[in-house]
Amino acid sequence: MEKAPIKYSIDLKDSDVLLQQQDLITLYQPIIGSSAVGLYFSLFNEYYILKKLKLKLEISRLTKISGLTEKQFNEDIKKLESLRLVKTLISKNGESVIYQIFAPLDINEFFENEMFEQTLTKKVGLENLEIIKFINQEVESKKVSDAEYEEVTAVFEDVFAEEIDEMEKNPTIRDMNFVVLKQKKTTLFDKFINIEILNKILIDNGVAIDLRSKRYQKMFCDALTKQNFTEKTLATLIIGSFNFETSKIEPELFETKLNKTIAKKIRKETKALESNLSDEQLEIVNLMDELNPDEYVLKVTNFIADFSTRKMINTLKEKFSLLNGAINCMIQHSINRNNKIIPNYIYKIAESLNSYSIKKTTDVLAYLNFFQKESSNKGMIQEKLASTRLTNSDEELMALFD
Numbered sequence: 330m331e332k333a334p335i336k337y338s339i340d341l342k343d344s345d346v347l348l349q350q351q352d353l354i355t356l357y358q359p360i361i362g363s364s365a366v367g368l369y370f371s372l373f374n375e376y377y378i379l380k381k382l383k384l385k386l387e388i389s390r391l392t393k394i395s396g397l398t399e400k401q402f403n404e405d406i407k408k409l410e411s412l413r414l415v416k417t418l419i420s421k422n423g424e425s426v427i428y429q430i431f432a433p434l435d436i437n438e439f440f441e442n443e444m445f446e447q448t449l450t451k452k453v454g455l456e457n458l459e460i461i462k463f464i465n466q467e468v469e470s471k472k473v474s475d476a477e478y479e480e481v482t483a484v485f486e487d488v489f490a491e492e493i494d495e496m497e498k499n500p501t502i503r504d505m506n507f508v509v510l511k512q513k514k515t516t517l518f519d520k521f522i523n524i525e526i527l528n529k530i531l532i533d534n535g536v537a538i539d540l541r542s543k544r545y546q547k548m549f550c551d552a553l554t555k556q557n558f559t560e561k562t563l564a565t566l567i568i569g570s571f572n573f574e575t576s577k578i579e580p581e582l583f584e585t586k587l588n589k590t591i592a593k594k595i596r597k598e599t600k601a602l603e604s605n606l607s608d609e610q611l612e613i614v615n616l617m618d619e620l621n622p623d624e625y626v627l628k629v630t631n632f633i634a635d636f637s638t639r640k641m642i643n644t645l646k647e648k649f650s651l652l653n654g655a656i657n658c659m660i661q662h663s664i665n666r667n668n669k670i671i672p673n674y675i676y677k678i679a680e681s682l683n684s685y686s687i688k689k690t691t692d693v694l695a696y697l698n699f700f701q702k703e704s705s706n707k708g709m710i711q712e713k714l715a716s717t718r719l720t721n722s723d724e725e726l727m728a729l730f731d
Contacts, residue, residue, distance in 0.1 A: 336385040336425050339376040342416075342520065343432035346373050353433045355461055356445075357412060359452040364397065365405040369414055371395045372428055388426060412445070413517050413553070431520045436462075438516050441547065444554045517553040518546055523560055530564040536571050538578065548580065552587050556594075566590065592685040595696050614690050618654035625657045629664065641672040649679045654690030662697055 346353075358366045371394055379386065392402045406428075409415035416429040433439070440446050440462075450458050518524075524540055531538065538545065552558065552566070570583035617625075622642045626634040634642070645651045645659075659675045667674060678697075682688070687696050 333424060334387045334389065335423070337388045337391065338385050338425070338427050339372055339379055340427055340429045341373070341376045342429050346430065346432045349433045349435065352435055352439070353414075355464075356436065356439050356449060357414065357433055360445075360448050361405070361408040361412060364401065365408040368395050368397065368402070368405045369409055369430070372415065372430055376430065385425065413520060416521070434516070442517070442550055442554060444551070516546060517550045521553055522549070522558070522563060526560040527564055530560060531567060534564070534568050535573070536568055537576070538567075538571075545578065548578065548583060552583075555587065556591055562590075588684050592687070595685060595687065595692070614654065614694075617657045617690055618652065620653060620657060622653060622656045622660060625653075625660060626670070629661065630670075637672055638670050641670075641675060645675070645679055649683050651679065651682070651688065652690075655682065655688060655693045658690060658693040658697065 353366060353369070371391070375391070375394070392399055395402065397405065406415060406417065410417060414431055414433060416431065418427040418429065420426070434442070434445075439449075449461075453461070518540075528540060531540075540546075540549075549563070552563070558566070566583065566586055567578060569586050570578050572579050620628070622645075623634050623639065626632070626638060642656060645656050659678050660670055662678070663670050663675050682693060682696060685696070687693060
């Protein structure tokens with residue numbers, strides 16, 4: 330029986346998307362590219378089309394109206410998701426998808442997120458970063474001499490005198506409860522977490538804190554940058570790192586538990602990865618474990634490892650206590666991503682592996698797959714491991730880590 334096509338709907342979570350168009354282009358486009366920005370606006374426009382049609386359409390329509398291939402579409406969606414511009418919800422029966430659209434952070438909130446700022450800096454460089462900050466500063470008004478001008482600005486009481494008199498005469502009007510305009514949501518915390526629900530869960534568990542404090546907001550936004558949370562899962566993280574004697578969240582404990590949460594997801598990826606390995610593929614992984622990194626570099630590049638590479642290998646062994654397989658995985662990953670071995674790039678991966686206590690070769694593969702997914706369901710590493718029958722040739726060895 331032929332599977333029914335997946336249908337989609339779009340949920341606009343913030344109404345001021347167009348008002349923040351400049352922030353999207355200035356801050357986000359250098360990171361995600363113009364293609365992803367174009368897709369973002371296509372989804373925004375599609376929201377109004379679906380609202381008018383009052384129906385769901387087949388998901389293939391999105392690739393057609395955006396002019397993207399299916400692969401490009403999936404890649405751009407992932408970019409939008411990673412910067413919290415889009416949230417994707419898939420029905421349990423797999424028949425429908427909801428794309429939730431969020432407005433970009435304003436420039437102040439954006440630069441309070443260290444990960445976003447560092448990524449933008451890497452993309453545009455320090456000089457262009459300073460230009461971005463400069464052009465977004467408020468223009469200072471020219472000072473006016475009081476001696477030259479007299480203020481004639483109207484005041485509310487003058488313009489609306491009759492209305493004020495009416496309010497004084499009619500207490501029911503004066504005492505009415507006026508609707509308070511909802512404050513614009515800007516932070517990742519505001520966009521993805523319902524503070525009332527979270528606060529109730531915390532209070533029910535004896536935790537009373539100011540969720541709006543700048544210190545905690547930064548902590549929560551950093552966590553949401555790395556991992557998706559519901560109110561319940563974030564509350565669990567907060568409660569687990571809360572010191573009931575000082576009535577404060579302990580930052581180091583919070584970070585440790587956050588890393589454990591991420592590591593738990595990675596372990597799930599690892600199990601899925603290992604369960605899909607054939608005997609031949611396991612042999613390849615074993616070969617990675619056996620090959621000395623110097624030998625591996627020679628095997629895949631046909632060049633002897635230079636001084637910086639040899640120094641890097643020694644550092645990975647001594648400082649991070651990594652074995653051959655894990656080091657070879659990172660070397661191959663760097664070659665595939667950067668077309669060369671970049672020690673600083675590999676050091677950053679090693680630091681992350683260390684924080685998540687990842688050592689095994691298959692675990693490293695799962696980690697790279699977890700953070701470098703290129704499709705909506707499985708990353709390319711897992712796809713190749715699951716579907717390709719490998720032998721010990723150089724090409725197949727490299728393909729394992731594409």
